Amino acid sequence: MLLHIVARGKIGRSPEAELTDRYLKRINWKTRVTELPDTGGNLPARDGAKTIVLDERGKAMRSADFAKLLGRWRDEGVRETQFLIGAADGHSEELTREADLLFSFGPATWPHMLCRAMLAEQLFRAVAILSGHPYHREGRTGG
Template sequence: MQLHVIARGKIGRTPEAELVDRYARRITWGMKITELPDRGGNVPPPPPGAVRTVALDERGRQLGSVEFARILERWRDEGVRETRFLIGAADGHDQGLRDGADLLIAFGAMTWPHMLARAMLVEQLWRATSIVAGHPYHREG
């Protein structure tokens, strides 16, 4: 299954970009990152076949890392070809996008800068794929 992060805003050469790169290089599943302008620009069309969409949203579920990993593992085992992770700009996502997502997730009740949220998401994708693979990176408890 390909993991596809679609994020609003250009990360450029920032410390957050270094974190994103560090964790993205570790992911052994297919990994792709697409940047869109803060406003406008179209989300790229999904590939043929089963696709799931996850939107990062302050009203989303707060999942533990193992629970998140098990969701991705289940989708992979069901034949999902791509899971898309949508990160909005400063104003978040519109209601239509939230309604169309298969899952809304939040990194807690606090508001996070969207560039930092990108780094946090890619680290959690690395952690989730490590959990699925039985790699010792994640320590429960």
Template sequence: MLLHIIARGKIGRSPEGDLVDRYAKRLTWPVKITEWPDTGAGKVAEPITPHRTVLLDERGKAMSSESFAVLLGRWRDDGVRETRFMIGAADGHSDAERAAADLLFAFGPATWPHMIARAMLMEQLYRATTILAGHPYHRA
């Protein structure tokens, strides 16, 4: 299953960008990162079906790493070919985007800068895939 991170803003060369790159290189699942401008419309070219859309949103569901891994594993096993993780800009996501998402996912109730949220997401994706593979990275 393709893990597709779609984020507003350019991460560029930064400590957060280094973390994103580090975890992207470790992932054994295919990963793609698409950056959109901070404002304006963004569009995913040639949608892959079936796919799931996850919006990172402070009002979303906080999940344990194990629960997140189980969800990704279930989607993969159900034949989902792509999961899109959407990280918004400063204004977050619209009500329409929230309503259309398969999951609103939160790293707790706090608001996180989108560059840090991107690095946190990449680490959680790496952790989830290692949990599914039975790798000892995650120590429950």
């Protein structure tokens, strides 16, 4: 399955871009990043793709549950999942209504450039969980 991040705004050369790239390169599934202007521009075609819209009003999920969702969609034959990150003003109501999932990193508002890095890390973590890689350490306590 293709994991496709569709983000408003240009990230350029920045610490957030480096961190995003670092995680995306570690994912053994196909990945793509599409940047759109802050306003306007056309979203990529969503023919058969699942869409997850990042929104502070969305559902906060444990990493293991997020991984299960992606694994289920992969197993059902979904070819692409698009992760939509908005600009400062968020997404249109129409887009949020049409999404397969509104996904949240919590009730706080996060800078959209930082959301890319956070999403890339969660995608890497989800793929690691699904492959049995030891990166994810849920339930373990430090000592």
